[in-house]
Amino acid sequence: MIPLSWYLIFSAALFCIGLYGVLARRNAIAILLGIEVMLNATIINLVAFWRYRNPEPMHGQAFAVMVFAVAAAEVAVGLALIISIYRRRNTVVADDIDIMKW
């Protein structure tokens, strides 16, 4: 088996890529994509630990499925919010939605 650390590094890298996407993309949908990537990275991390530490019970897999489900629900909600904003402001650029400031 390949060492655990490879999976962890991979998941960290993926997480950072997702983080970069969240922080640097203009489009709100793209930010959502980035969040998706981050979530997937954490799932990988979670499954890797499960497989290499204690693969017998199915807790890891169950957990990963829950995370997927939550991620999907969350994206749905997020998209609904973006659509709502778009309808109001006619833009999906995150920087333009800055009225909650001083």
Added chain:
Amino acid sequence: MATNTLIWLLPLFPLLAFFVIVLFTNRNKALSHTIAVGAALLSWLGSMIVFVRALQGGLPFEEAIDWIPLGETHFFIGVRVDQLTAVTLFFVAWTVLMIFIYSVGYHNFGQPKGDHDHKGLPPHGAKVTDQHGHVHAVPSIEPMYSRFFAFIALFAFGMYTLVVSDNLLTLFVGWEIMGLCSYLLIGFWFAKPSARAAAIKAFLTTRVGDVFMLLGIAYLYSETGSLSYNVIFSKHTLEKLTEPAGFLGMSIAGLIGLLLFIGTVGKSAQWPLHVWLPDAMEGPTPVSAMIHAATMVSAGVYMVIRMFPLLSVGWQEGGALTPTMTVMACIGAGTALFAAVIAVAQNDVKRVLAYSTISQLGYMIAALGIGAYVAAAFHLVMHAFFKALLFLGSGSVIHGMEHGVLHTGDHSVDPQNMFNMGGLRKKMPVTFLTFTIGGLALSGFPLVTAGFWSKDEILADAFGNGYWLAFIVLALAALLTAFYTARQITLTFLGEPRTKEAQHAQETKWTMTLPLVVLAVFAVAAGWVGIPEGLTGGAIPNWFHEFVVGTLPEYLPALEFNFLPMLLSMIIALSGLTLGWWVYREVKAGQPDPLAKLLGTFYTWMKNKFYFDELYDRLFVRPAYWLADTFTNKWMDRGVIDGFLHTVARVAFSMGGVLRNYFDLPVVNGFGDAVGEGTKSFGKKFRAVQTGKVQQYMLSVLVFAVGILFYYLLSLLQP
């Protein structure tokens, strides 16, 4: 009623009248005068009863109560009627009653209210229209009618208290009450500046005397421990007081007597404290009669007569006079002459009488000074009667003249100036007759007037005991007295009217003429109780002498009768009267006083009262004003005290300003403001952090999270 109770009541009737009038009946004029006259009547009745009982014997009537507790003992006050008190009560009661009755008419009771009368000014007359449509100006009723009766009632209380008291303290109380009433009554018409000034002058001048009198009383008390006559005139006490006082070689008694005498100098208007009495004529005439003729000034003489045992300690009849007696004789005789000289040149009918009073009081004091105790008391009683008569008569004359002034409407004519009068004997016969009787009594017209007997006794005593200077001075004063009296009567009543006002004069009402008649009877007959025994060869006893001499501890026999002084006084009186009549009988309207040309500059001096008022003004009044106004008011009060206060205020203000501007505003306000402003500006700057951009928020979350992670990891690295 027991005599002692009656004596206690005598002063109380007028006091009650005062309070009732002041508190309740001030608005009701008739009720007020009824109460006042009623009180005077009751006191008169009581005095007569006491007098009659005194004649029956059993004197002295005395009763004392303990008033102030003083440690073990008490201070006693009480009443004491002895022979001197009895005769004094007699004349006080009669004169007070007559003056009260007179005041009803004098203040025009029954007349209408004046057209423009003010309280504080003499009534000015009212215009009435009779049934034919003629307008007459008639005298109007005094606006402050009830107040007058209240004041004279209070005054009567003071006099009765003084007369019946048995100790010096209540005598002094009565003395001071009369001084107060004198002030109130002289300044009765308070809206006149001259009346106000005269009232203050009277009060302050008598005050000077009263201060010394109080010193005398205090000294007496400290030496003897009592002020009761019984104690201070006891043989034991008098012997104790014979010791020298260490002041000019006088005995203690002599010094006390001198101090008390100075009180009399003030109260009885002797030189040098005589200046208030002529000015006191500003008051209504009943006031002049009562206070300044019959009662108050007599109180001064009464007091020294009372204190005679004290003054004459160490003196024997016919021996050398004590220093105090010498002082009294000099001041008395000197004043008698001095005032008589001034009276000759006065034109106001009341002023002549005022100076005449001063002169006659001088007689009484001189008599006491030379030891003629009974003569002084005798003259006191007689003088009260005829002087009251003369003053009331002059008031009647003035009323008559004012009637003339109202008739002609010319108010520039002075109704009191004798040179505006003349011929009034036809218009005012009763006044003329009674006034002449009074005037003759004053001059000492032989045999049928009271003044003759009393004045003669003084002169006889001076002659008989060899006091030549006193005799000559008093005889001269008697001559001048007769002269100015005849001058007064001639100018006022005889001849022809010199002005239209005198032509239209009218006799006054019965309330004014009745007292004149009563007093005239006394002025004629009262002297007959004191006829010297030698004159009639013992047929008529000298009742007065025998009665009054009982007051002295030792019997003083009457002087051996000598016809020479009596003859001399007869000649003096008659010649003075004749001379006065002769000089003035032809004075016509507008003519000056015949004496003016004769005496030249000296006449001017006489007329101006020898400039004593001006002297006192320079010496005392102006420095007092300077002290009050410039020194105390401007320099001390406004300069020093107010200056100090203003400086304190200024310092406080400037300190306040400094504190405000340099501490309060910058530091305290500054701190508060800085907190607020600082918070605001920080907030202003800091809110730029809230950009509203989500990605920036996330970035800062990341930065801080990484920071915390690093911190955590680094802390794990530490061993």
